[in-house]
Amino acid sequence: MKRKKTILGKCNYIFLVILLFNAISLLAQGTPGLSFTLIDDGTAYEVRKGTANEAHIEIPDTYDGLPVTRIARMGFSEFYTMTSIHIPDSVTIIGENAFRLSSNLTSINIPNSVTRIENFAFTGCSGLTSVTLSENITSIGRWGFSNCESLTSIIIPIGVTRIGENAFEWCTNLNNVIIPESVTIIERLAFRYCTSLSDISLPESLTFIQPDVFAGCNSLTTITIPNNVATIISNPFTFCSSLETILVSPENNYFRGEGNSLIRNSDNELISGTKNSVIPNNVTRISSGAFVGSTNLTSLIVPNSVISIDSGAFYSCTNLSYIFIPSSVTSIYYAAFRDCPILTIYAEAESQPEGWQEGWNIDDRPVIWGSVSEYDDYVVARTELIGNYPNPFNPETTISFSVAKAGNVNISIYNIKGQLVKSLVNNEYSAGEHNVIWNGSDNNGRNVGSGVYFYQMQTDDDVFVRRMVLLK
Numbered sequence: 001m002k003r004k005k006t007i008l009g010k011c012n013y014i015f016l017v018i019l020l021f022n023a024i025s026l027l028a029q030g031t032p033g034l035s036f037t038l039i040d041d042g043t044a045y046e047v048r049k050g051t052a053n054e055a056h057i058e059i060p061d062t063y064d065g066l067p068v069t070r071i072a073r074m075g076f077s078e079f080y081t082m083t084s085i086h087i088p089d090s091v092t093i094i095g096e097n098a099f100r101l102s103s104n105l106t107s108i109n110i111p112n113s114v115t116r117i118e119n120f121a122f123t124g125c126s127g128l129t130s131v132t133l134s135e136n137i138t139s140i141g142r143w144g145f146s147n148c149e150s151l152t153s154i155i156i157p158i159g160v161t162r163i164g165e166n167a168f169e170w171c172t173n174l175n176n177v178i179i180p181e182s183v184t185i186i187e188r189l190a191f192r193y194c195t196s197l198s199d200i201s202l203p204e205s206l207t208f209i210q211p212d213v214f215a216g217c218n219s220l221t222t223i224t225i226p227n228n229v230a231t232i233i234s235n236p237f238t239f240c241s242s243l244e245t246i247l248v249s250p251e252n253n254y255f256r257g258e259g260n261s262l263i264r265n266s267d268n269e270l271i272s273g274t275k276n277s278v279i280p281n282n283v284t285r286i287s288s289g290a291f292v293g294s295t296n297l298t299s300l301i302v303p304n305s306v307i308s309i310d311s312g313a314f315y316s317c318t319n320l321s322y323i324f325i326p327s328s329v330t331s332i333y334y335a336a337f338r339d340c341p342i343l344t345i346y347a348e349a350e351s352q353p354e355g356w357q358e359g360w361n362i363d364d365r366p367v368i369w370g371s372v373s374e375y376d377d378y379v380v381a382r383t384e385l386i387g388n389y390p391n392p393f394n395p396e397t398t399i400s401f402s403v404a405k406a407g408n409v410n411i412s413i414y415n416i417k418g419q420l421v422k423s424l425v426n427n428e429y430s431a432g433e434h435n436v437i438w439n440g441s442d443n444n445g446r447n448v449g450s451g452v453y454f455y456q457m458q459t460d461d462d463v464f465v466r467r468m469v470l471l472k
Contacts, residue, residue, distance in 0.1 A: 031056075036063045039070060046095070048075035055081055061088035071098045073118075080104055083127075089113045094121050096141075103127050106150075110134045117141055119164070126150060133157050140167045142187075149173060152196075158182050163190045165210075172196060181205045186213050195219060199467065201392055202226050204249075209236050216293075218242055222387045222466075225262065227251035232262070235272040239293030239316075243274045245386050247400070258282075260386075268305075273297070276382065281305050286313045288333075295319055304328040309336050314343075322346065324371060329353075332360040339363065346371035385457040385464035386433070392469035395440050395447075399424070401457050401464075402433040410458045413438060421448060424455070440470055 034057075035050030045063045047070070057076070061068060067090045076082060077100040087094075087110060094117045099105060101124040110117070114134040119141040122128065126149045133155070139162040145151065146169040153176035156163070160180060165187040168174060175196040179186075181203045188210040191197060198219040202209075204226045213236040214220060220240050225232075227249035237243055248257035255271070256263050259280045262272040269285040275296035279286075281303040288310035291297060299322040302309070306326070311333040314320060317340050325332075327348040334357050337343055345367045352369075361367065386400040403409060409429045413422040421442045438455070442448055450472045457464045 031058045034059070036068070037072065038066075044069040046070035046072040046075070048072040049079050049082075053081050055083045057082055057085040059086060059088055059091070061090040069093065071095055073097060074100065076102055078102065084108075087111055087114070092116070094118060096120055097123070100124055106130070108132070110137075112136050117144060119143055120146075123147055135159065138162070140164050142166060143169070146170055152176065154178075156180055156183070161185070163187060165189055166192065168194060170194075179203050179206075184208065186210065188212050189215060192216050201390075201469075202229075204228055207231065211236060211289075212238050215239050221245070222247065224387070224389050224391065225249065225252060225255055225257065230254045232264070232271055234287060235289045235292060237272050237274075238289055239295075241275065241293060241295040243294075244276045244384075246272060246274060247387050247389050249389060276384070278382070279303055279306070284308070286310060288312050289315065291315075291317055293317075299323070302326060302329065307331065309333065311335055312338060314338075314340055316340070317343070324348070327353075331355040331357070333357050334359045335362045336360050337363065337365055340365060344368065348372065383459055383462050385455075385466055387466060388438075388455065388468050392471040393440075394471050396437055397440075397468060399436050399438060399455060400433065401436075403429055403431055403459060406430045407460050409434075410456075411436060412456050412458075414454045414456065415448075416452050416454075421453065 031052050031054055033050050033052030035048045036045040039046050044066055045068045047059055047068050069090055070093045073095040074097045077097050079102045082102055083104050083106055089111045092113055092115050094114060096118040097120045099122050100120055103126045105125050106127050107130040109132045112135050115136050117137055120143045123143045123146045128148045129150045131154055135157045138159055142164040143166045146166050148171050151171050152173050155178045158180040159182055161182055161184050163186045166189045169189055169192045172195050174194045177200055182205055183203055184205055185208040190213050193216040195218055197217050206226050207228050208231045209229060211234040215238045218241045221242050222245045224247040245260050246257045246262045248255050254265055256265055259278040260274045260276040261270050263270050268283050269287050270283045270290050271287050273291040275294055282305055284305055285308045290313050292315045295318050297317050297320050301324045304326040306329055308331040313336045315338045320340050321342045322344060324346045330353055343365045345365055347367055347369050348371055350370045382402055383404045384402055388397045388399045390397060410426045411424040412420060413424055415421050424438055425436050440447055450470050453468050454465055
């Protein structure tokens with residue numbers, strides 16, 4: 001009997017050792033319930049959630065003696081119980097749809113070992129408020145962070161050259177984006193409906209802006225096109241209803257900002273207009289979609305240099321009530337004024353020209369033929385603080401402004417505490433556009449430090465304030 005008890009005792013001891021060994025193995029392997037699949041000819045593993053349902057997921061750096069290098073396609077998608085996850089330094093790839101619709105995930109730190117984040121990786125992570133990106137990724141994939149509605153800011157690391165289609169679409173609370181001096185292309189719809197985005201600086205490395213990149217960013221007021229941008233196919237700013245000013249670097253040989261509009265130099269085609277556009281008397285064509293969604297545009301006179309208005313040029317300008325079209329316009333294409341419900345069209349021609357395509361006035365808006373307009377009387381300078389370029393800047397920046405009539409203009413610089421830093425100008429100016437330079441010094445001639453500054457323009461009738469950033 002004693003021998004039998006001894007044998008049973010040894011069996012229990014062995015059983016406990018096995019249980020302890022399995023427990024230690026599970027702890028070493030991270031969160032229980034994860035599933036691993038061999039990849040790369042059996043030299044590594046990829047991971048997915050398996051049966052795990054924990055709030056915090058701990059991915060191990062090795063499994064069964066081999067490194068875990070990839071988060072599988074749809075690996076943690078629709079994982080609603082997960083609020084946080086640790087990704088080890090062994091992971092190099094985050095697969096397509098890896099965290100799609102994991103709506104309770106609030107923050108994520110992507111280690112520098114990760115070199116690729118594939119398409120749709122974090123789309124629909126609506127609770128995501130904080131993201132730290134790997135310094136070694138070279139692109140943000142298509143739909144990468146779309147519908148991350150709680151995300152307020154993101155720093156895109158140096159080394160990223162491409163921001164993919166719809167990358168941050170519907171990030172409605174995103175108000176701060178830092179794009180590094182490595183990005184050369186921003187693909188279509190990348191920031192569509194980022195409705196809180198009011199200010200964004202485009203890097204000098206940028207060469208290509210695709211259509212509708214900032215579509216629906218209706219808090220955006222001013223944008224500056226850098227000097228190396230050579231390709232803009234069509235309007236990147238559709239439905240930016242608050243957009244007032246488009247500036248273009250003076251060194252840019254391909255485009256210019258004039259009359260608060262974006263114009264291509266090679267053919268004098270107006271690519272993008274704003275609510276404050278005054279079309280210059282050198283534009284020959286108003287491109288398709290140029291004023292799409294300019295809901296704050298109320299009236300416009302087309303100058304007699306224009307010969308063509310393309311399809312959908314003024315689509316959904318819902319508050320446009322008046323437009324004058326001179327007899328120089330020989331072509332208007334299909335649905336040029338679609339969904340302009342209160343528009344009256346004043347045409348200089350006595351009757352419809354042959355070159356105006358059938359359906360040009362698809363909504364049958366009223367047309368007053370034989371109208372007259374004096375363009376020179378209309379194109380008067382506006383009183384406005386146009387903006388500064390570059391912004392951010394170091395060591396100096398050019399402030400542009402215009403005045404409708406001759407008079408005194410005072411421009412002063414203030415710090416973020418509201419303290420006066422520099423009385424820049426206090427002079428008489430003639431009507432028209434003017435530029436002044438601030439070299440980053442205060443009233444005592446000392447260079448000021450990095451930070452946010454405000455510049456105020458005051459005339460006899462108006463006061464304007466804008467923000468700029470000095471980066472050293």
